[in-house]
Amino acid sequence: MDDESTLARPDLVGPLLVRVTGDERWRHPRAEMVVGGRSNLTYLLTGPAGELVLRRPPSGGVLATAHDMARETRVQRALAGSVVPVPRIVLHDEGDLIGVPFYVMTKLPGLVVRDTLPPGFTPRRCRELGEALTDTLADLHGVDPAAVGLENFGRAEGFAERQVRRWSRQIAATPAKPVPGLDVLADRLLARLPAPQPGTIVHGDYRLDNCLVHDADGPGTVRLSGVLDWEMSTLGDPLTDLGMLLFYWEALARLGSPLARTVTTSPGFPGAEEVARRWSARTGIGIGDLEWYLAFAHFKFAAIALGVQARVEAGAMGGQTVDDLGDLVAGLAGAGLTIVR
Structure with a gap:
């Protein structure tokens, strides 16, 4: 090892x-x-x-x-x-x-908040944190790629379809047992592709514990001091980021995932629907196809979970361990199918 x-x-x-x-x-x-x-x-x-x-x-x-x-x-x-x-x-x-x-x-200052809130974190601070997380994502989607030299960072046209096919290939290439329902979910996503969106910079895995939280005394002081883990970033459909954020916000908690726990269901945090409306108001992008993006988030996270399982079993994660994720992936497939059914 x-x-x-x-x-x-x-x-x-x-x-x-x-x-x-x-x-x-x-x-x-x-x-x-x-x-x-x-x-x-x-x-x-x-x-x-x-x-x-x-x-x-x-x-x-x-x-x-x-x-x-x-x-x-x-x-x-x-x-x-x-x-x-x-x-x-x-x-x-x-x-x-x-x-x-x-x-x-x-190394930026700030805390990584995963499954527990910092001591003394009140519901008011939770709301501020939820709003800061939402606003920072919207601000990312408002950055002009050409203005920061990322105009050729990816291809936005046909992004949603390519994402489904890409993660299908990742699942096929991962040494894991077949999961009933994942192929069906991929087919349904491809059959119901959403309307194209103007391309923006997308993070690819935007969630609370991929950010650093700065919290100082006084009202209105909770903010994000850093956004981390950009390995999936590209130019693409910003609603894929919103769908993943909302998936992490509430849906994943219902599945009991050992991979990414969240505190965003704690008292004070805005609900997922409020987050979506706030993001939409800040970006000017409609959310009429949001269910598709939520279902895709389930599919994408299933592919990620299978990859994590394979890397841990191969001893490639520096000694980190994880429980068997078969039940989680099956649950993700079923929940995604329910959304697009």
């Missing part, structure tokens, strides 16, 4: 950090895995110079188009200075140094 230090290779990354930062104190950093991510591996690098964050793919083979370090690096560099808060990229390596592509970014 690869240990954390071997996968992060601080012995090699440290001297490179010295070269790019000019700070000799980065020569011998310590590396500690940040537990929580189930796709790319994230490490906290610490040393006398402070803290940085390293991202790299899992060990072993990965599926085509997955775990794209260059994509994460490019979009975060492009969004630096925009209304969307992102870490600053310190360095990016294509794989020559440690055998796989990786990048290092600044």
Whole structure:
């Protein structure tokens, strides 16, 4: 089993950090895995110079188009200075140094909120957080791709159909038992494609625990200090982001997923319908086809869950473990079919 230090290779990354930062104190950093991510591996690098964050793919083979370090690096560099808060990229390596592509970014202040709220987090703060999460996504969708150099970051035409076919291929390429209902769900999604939407920058996996939360004393002070995990970002249909956010907001909790728990059903948070209306009002984009996007979110997360299971079983996740996800995936397929039925 690869240990954390071997996968992060601080012995090699440290001297490179010295070269790019000019700070000799980065020569011998310590590396500690940040537990929580189930796709790319994230490490906290610490040393006398402070803290940085390293991202790299899992060990072993990965599926085509997955775990794209260059994509994460490019979009975060492009969004630096925009209304969307992102870490600053310190360095990016294509794989020559440690055998796989990786990048290092600044560590932003803030908390990752997963399955428990920070101490003393009142319902008022929950509402502020829910609104901040919604507004930041809408702000991302309002960024002009050409203005930040991302005009060729993807192809928006036919995005919804390509997404269904792409995740179908990912499911087929994942070594897992067939799940009844997933093929039927894919067919129904393809038969009921929504109206085309103007292309925007999309995150691809936007949810609360892929963001950093800043909370200070006083009203109106809860905000997002950073949006993380951009490996699925591209140009595409912004409603796919909204559908995934709403899926994480309430639907996933009903399925009891061990992969992504949420606090957004806690008192104070706006409901999913209110989130959708707020996002629509801020972006000017209609939500008449929202059910399709919710069903697609179930399908996409089923594909993600199968991939997580396969990587964990292959020992590619730095020692992380996960319970068997077969029942979850079957539940996702059934719930998605109910929506489009």
